[in-house]
Amino acid sequence: MAKLQKSAHADDAPLEYGTDVAPDGASIDQGLLQDFMGMYLRRAYEVAYEDFRRRLGKDAMQPGYFTILTLIVRNPRISQTQIGAASARDKSSVTKALRAMEDAGLIQRLRSGSDRRIHLSVATEEGIAMQKQMEIKAADHVKALHDAIGPDRYEAFLTTMKDMIRTLEETAVAKDAKL
Amino acid sequence: MAKLQKSAHADDAPLEYGTDVAPDGASIDQGLLQDFMGMYLRRAYEVAYEDFRRRLGKDAMQPGYFTILTLIVRNPRISQTQIGAASARDKSSVTKALRAMEDAGLIQRLRSGSDRRIHLSVATEEGIAMQKQMEIKAADHVKALHDAIGPDRYEAFLTTMKDMIRTLEETAVAKDAKL
DNA sequence: TATTGTTATACTCTATAACTATA
DNA sequence: TATAGTTATAGAGTATAACAATA
Numbered sequence: 001m002a003k004l005q006k007s008a009h010a011d012d013a014p015l016e017y018g019t020d021v022a023p024d025g026a027s028i029d030q031g032l033l034q035d036f037m038g039m040y041l042r043r044a045y046e047v048a049y050e051d052f053r054r055r056l057g058k059d060a061m062q063p064g065y066f067t068i069l070t071l072i073v074r075n076p077r078i079s080q081t082q083i084g085a086a087s088a089r090d091k092s093s094v095t096k097a098l099r100a101m102e103d104a105g106l107i108q109r110l111r112s113g114s115d116r117r118i119h120l121s122v123a124t125e126e127g128i129a130m131q132k133q134m135e136i137k138a139a140d141h142v143k144a145l146h147d148a149i150g151p152d153r154y155e156a157f158l159t160t161m162k163d164m165i166r167t168l169e170e171t172a173v174a175k176d177a178k179l
Numbered sequence: 180m181a182k183l184q185k186s187a188h189a190d191d192a193p194l195e196y197g198t199d200v201a202p203d204g205a206s207i208d209q210g211l212l213q214d215f216m217g218m219y220l221r222r223a224y225e226v227a228y229e230d231f232r233r234r235l236g237k238d239a240m241q242p243g244y245f246t247i248l249t250l251i252v253r254n255p256r257i258s259q260t261q262i263g264a265a266s267a268r269d270k271s272s273v274t275k276a277l278r279a280m281e282d283a284g285l286i287q288r289l290r291s292g293s294d295r296r297i298h299l300s301v302a303t304e305e306g307i308a309m310q311k312q313m314e315i316k317a318a319d320h321v322k323a324l325h326d327a328i329g330p331d332r333y334e335a336f337l338t339t340m341k342d343m344i345r346t347l348e349e350t351a352v353a354k355d356a357k358l
Numbered sequence: 359t360a361t362t363g364t365t366a367t368a369c370t371c372t373a374t375a376a377c378t379a380t381a
Numbered sequence: 382t383a384t385a386g387t388t389a390t391a392g393a394g395t396a397t398a399a400c401a402a403t404a
Contacts, residue, residue, distance in 0.1 A: 028254055028265045036317065037324050038227055039246055040340045043267060045224040047347040048217055054354065064394070067218055075207055080363065086207045088222055090396055095364060117362040117403045138215065145216050148346035149339055157339045160332050161219045167327035168226040175233065243371070259386060269373055274387060296380045296385040361404075369396080374389105381384075 052141045056134060061101070066134050068097050069123070072107055073131045077120040079112070106130055231320045235313060240280070245313050247276050248302065251286055252310045256299040258291070285309055 052063045061069065067087050072078055084094045098121060101107045106127030112118035123131065146154050231242045240248065246266050251257055263273045277300060280286045285306035291297040302310065325333050 028250065028257070028261060036246070037321060037337055037340075038231055038242065038317075039266075040337065040344065041220075041224045041227045043344050044340050045220045046267075047344050047351065048220045050351060051347055052217055054351070062393080063217065067215070071207065078207070081361085082207060087218075088225075089394095091363060092365080092397080093395055096395090099364095115362085115404070119363065138217075142216060144347070144350065145343065148343045148350075150342075153335070153339050156332070157336065157343075158216055158219065160328055160336045161216075161223050163329075164324065164327045164336075165219065165222050165226050168230050168323070171323065171327075172226065172229060172233070241370080260384085268371095270386065271374080271388080272372055275372090278387095294381070294385085298386065359404100362402085363400100364402105365398100365400080367397085367399105370394090372391100372393085374391085376390105377386100377388075379385085379387105381382100 048141075048145060051144055052138065055137045055141050055144075057137075060130065060134050060137065061104070061106070065097055065101065066131075066138060068094070069101065069106060069127060069131045069134070072121045073123045073128055076122045077110070079118045079120055081118075083121070101127065227320075227324060230323055231317065234316045234320050234323075236316075239309065239313050239316065240283070240285070244276055244280065245310075245317060247273070248280065248285060248306060248310045248313070251300045252302045252307055255301045256289070258297045258299055260297075262300070280306070 049063055052066075056063065056066075060066075068083055071083055071086055075082075080091060080094045080098065083089075083098075084091050087094070089097075098107065098109065102109060104126075105124055107121050107123050110120045110122065112120055149157055228242055231245075235242065235245075239245075247262055250262055250265055254261075259270060259273045259277065262268075262277075263270050266273070268276075277286065277288065281288060283305075284303055286300050286302050289299045289301065291299055328336055
């Protein structure tokens with residue numbers, strides 16, 4: 001490869017270098033990226049998130065809160081530790097989400113009478129209504145995914161993904177234990 | 180449902196409320212969340228990202244930069260617009276990534292002789308070495324995914340995911356066009 | 359001592375918008 | 382006018398660590 005001078009971006013302009021042009025978009029060599037699942041997992045998450053967010057519109061909570069609100073509606077008096085475990089989020093993240101939902105009047109938090117460390121969450125009427133409304137949008141979203149994937153492949157895809165998550169979670173735990 | 184007073188978190192302590200306890204982790208009712216793919220797509224991305232990051236260790240670039248570095252190694256003199264298109268990232272995100280890689284001595288940026296607006300990227304020897312090293316870790320990572328998913332399901336899973344991404348991207352474009 | 363939750367803080371990844379320069 | 386890239390800024394979403402209250 002030809003020798004190149006370093007371009008110190010803070011000071012110099014990039015160095016000129018011949019007249020070749022890079023290949024256009026259609027002919028980019030992605031090499032092993034073509035099958036690099038990490039990239040597709042990221043992208044799949046992104047496009048699905050975007051789809052759900054667009055369907056929810058601006059009158060609903062953000063997509064990420066749907067999970068927590070649904071957990072609370074379906075499990076009145078759920079604790080924050082339980083919410084964290086069920087949604088794979090740190091307790092500090094749960095606190096922040098619950099704070100926002102409480103401020104929005106969607107939930108209320110109580111203390112357990114039997115163990116005063118525990119904060120229980122229940123949905124308000126507004127929270128229940130919001131959850132129902134979001135669930136309708138979620139159903140549309142799931143239908144879009146269903147159509148995109150194809151009915152014949154949907155179940156297998158979901159099952160495979162769950163298996164993958166479980167296995168990698170176990171691997172991670174095993175590795176952490178070795179440290 | 181019983182009447183509950185609002186707890187203004189900034190001032191009051193949460194209200195006490197009886198002695199019931201929420202169900203324990205094993206018995207959480209996830210309702211439709213059980214099949215809410217959005218949650219699994221997020222989680223799948225997270226666990227895969229974590230796995231790759233752990234395999235890369237701290238001597239490599241972060242997982243997200245592997246894609247860009249690989250694109251540059253395999254497509255010398257690729258432009259930033261092309262990198263953005265191939266990695267589904269905004270040009271400002273690409274600039275930031277390239278800046279970091281240039282500072283780390285992994286790439287150099289040049290200007291096209293034929294169109295001086297275009298900045299071309301090429302990998303340095305160090306960049307090529309880094310990419311090779313990361314590619315080895317990426318192969319380990321892919322193998323872990325392969326094992327987690329099962330060889331018989333791997334290809335179908337990847338294909339389905341690509342189809343899903345493409346379809347949802349098209350849907351998004353179509354919706355944007357309607358605005 | 360261990361657990362539940364809160365808070366302050368910070369990190370990662372990313373995009374938007376206004377800009378410069380080039381075409 | 383349009384395009385390539387830069388910069389300043391912001392914002393989502395999340396976690397870490399130190400902490401108070403309670404067990």
